[in-house]
Amino acid sequence: MNLADLLLRQALLQPDGAAVFEGTRLHATHADWAARAAGLAQRLRAAGLAPGERLVIFMRNHPRYLELLWGAWWAGLVVVPVNAKLHPAEVEWIVADAEARWGFVSADVAPRALAGLERQVDIDSREADALLAPADFHAVPIAERAADDTAWLFYTSGTTGRPKGVMITQRNLMTMGLAYFSDVDPVAATDTMCYAAPMSHGCGLYAIPHLMAGARHVVPASGGVDAAELFALGRALGPLSTFAAPTIVRRLVDHAEAAGLTPAEAASAWKTIVYGGAPMYVADMQRALRVMGPRFVQIYGQGETPMTATALSRAHIADSAHPRHAERLGSVGVAQTPVRVRVADEHDRPLPPGEIGEVLVQGDSVMAGYWRNPEATAAALRGGWLHTGDIGTLDAEGFLTLKDRSKDLVISGGSNIYPREVEEVLLTAPGVAEVAVVGVPDPEWGESLVACVVAAPGAPQDAAALDAHCLAHIARFKRPKRYVWLDALPKNAYGKVLKTALREQLRGTPATPVPPSTPAG
Numbered sequence: 001m002n003l004a005d006l007l008l009r010q011a012l013l014q015p016d017g018a019a020v021f022e023g024t025r026l027h028a029t030h031a032d033w034a035a036r037a038a039g040l041a042q043r044l045r046a047a048g049l050a051p052g053e054r055l056v057i058f059m060r061n062h063p064r065y066l067e068l069l070w071g072a073w074w075a076g077l078v079v080v081p082v083n084a085k086l087h088p089a090e091v092e093w094i095v096a097d098a099e100a101r102w103g104f105v106s107a108d109v110a111p112r113a114l115a116g117l118e119r120q121v122d123i124d125s126r127e128a129d130a131l132l133a134p135a136d137f138h139a140v141p142i143a144e145r146a147a148d149d150t151a152w153l154f155y156t157s158g159t160t161g162r163p164k165g166v167m168i169t170q171r172n173l174m175t176m177g178l179a180y181f182s183d184v185d186p187v188a189a190t191d192t193m194c195y196a197a198p199m200s201h202g203c204g205l206y207a208i209p210h211l212m213a214g215a216r217h218v219v220p221a222s223g224g225v226d227a228a229e230l231f232a233l234g235r236a237l238g239p240l241s242t243f244a245a246p247t248i249v250r251r252l253v254d255h256a257e258a259a260g261l262t263p264a265e266a267a268s269a270w271k272t273i274v275y276g277g278a279p280m281y282v283a284d285m286q287r288a289l290r291v292m293g294p295r296f297v298q299i300y301g302q303g304e305t306p307m308t309a310t311a312l313s314r315a316h317i318a319d320s321a322h323p324r325h326a327e328r329l330g331s332v333g334v335a336q337t338p339v340r341v342r343v344a345d346e347h348d349r350p351l352p353p354g355e356i357g358e359v360l361v362q363g364d365s366v367m368a369g370y371w372r373n374p375e376a377t378a379a380a381l382r383g384g385w386l387h388t389g390d391i392g393t394l395d396a397e398g399f400l401t402l403k404d405r406s407k408d409l410v411i412s413g414g415s416n417i418y419p420r421e422v423e424e425v426l427l428t429a430p431g432v433a434e435v436a437v438v439g440v441p442d443p444e445w446g447e448s449l450v451a452c453v454v455a456a457p458g459a460p461q462d463a464a465a466l467d468a469h470c471l472a473h474i475a476r477f478k479r480p481k482r483y484v485w486l487d488a489l490p491k492n493a494y495g496k497v498l499k500t501a502l503r504e505q506l507r508g509t510p511a512t513p514v515p516p517s518t519p520a521g
């Protein structure tokens, strides 16, 4: 089994079919893409890189990203995709851990030579042109790979400790690709997948189902997320599909709203927006639906089961007449076709619907293990189930609602408080643009809740009003004891709020306690 066969198949079926765009400019047909991938594979082989060796990609989104991925797989190599926002020293740690010999970089993210690499190739250089020069793809054999061979060695974004290399196999990625059709969205050859989010992460992996379907791929000319550019690109190339973290979805919705677009006009730019990677608040999705119409699908996954744990379908998201619509929007949907999902107690015993425990996943999308780390592998995969570290609950129909990462759970006065629940409520208060709730040490309560609020433009900083809003919606003990207003929330490269950084930041930030007229407790 080799993912490179997906490219060969399309190159034979539709050699002249437009495959990759950079902005509105055609970068490659399917035959061009296969010829460059085959050329690269031939040269990697000639340079002595044997199947199974690691190749690092540390660059911004670039149309050549796809050629590198498929060229590496054609040669049987393992791709190590590195987040473009990492510090070079962090990348050097990954290079050493993965024992990668070659790296492809873009000069903007890797301005200097990375220690440990035998060869570092700037993607915009003549050297890269030569390595990617087309070869006769019929004549370059695709390396033999077993289904359980690693294809993608993904370093977890872990906010604490050293990242771990997650071994994602050929089978894992094939499974993820097929589950896209069954659980996310059918794809036509005329569709266009847009890479605005980092290609080093889940967004880049969505190249696989789109190549399976012979669709088109576009990397925005700016290489990033500019809402106006993306809407214009969608109107020019035909409606786009993309994957975006909730913060990016919000930016797209803000743009559509500010531009006064109708949902029908939004539909001319966007076919499908898949979101995930971090909580999407119910109020945000209700607004997104109002402004842009039914073009959203949610997925829940993690590096260890990429993009493939649960999905909340377009139909479920759009079914606003359903009596439990809001609850469903607050969930991450149901188990995707190739996996089983359960919620278990601390002894791994499955819990009945409604009870809260750790989310476990089993199936063909689940990693082979952590690279050279048998202890961590045994712990994460004990009993044959992936232990996600996420806390959640299943309902009687199989919808999974995530509470929080176990480490974000706050225990105050002996009661468990899931910050997500408090965040959902605060987001419905007037004047709150964004919010993150964290626990901080408290001599009396063990931990107490602090709400970090980004105010909507011009909105007052009114702790008493927010407290009254919480009192009207949730149990008294769940109310934040303090409010802090920030210009922005700290986020990682994928738009996830960094709660560890936030807790650290809070140590030095003055907070507004809730006024004494509404005693905290």
Ligand code: AMP
Pocket (backbone or CB within 6 Å): 156, 157, 275, 276, 277, 278, 279, 280, 298, 299, 300, 301, 302, 303, 304, 332, 388, 390, 402, 405
């Ligand atoms: P990563 O391994 O960096 O992709 O992070 C995966 C983690 O992101 C998961 O374990 C969840 O905690 C979180 N996550 C992923 N998808 C969702 C989602 N749809 N809703 C809420 N949290 C999510």
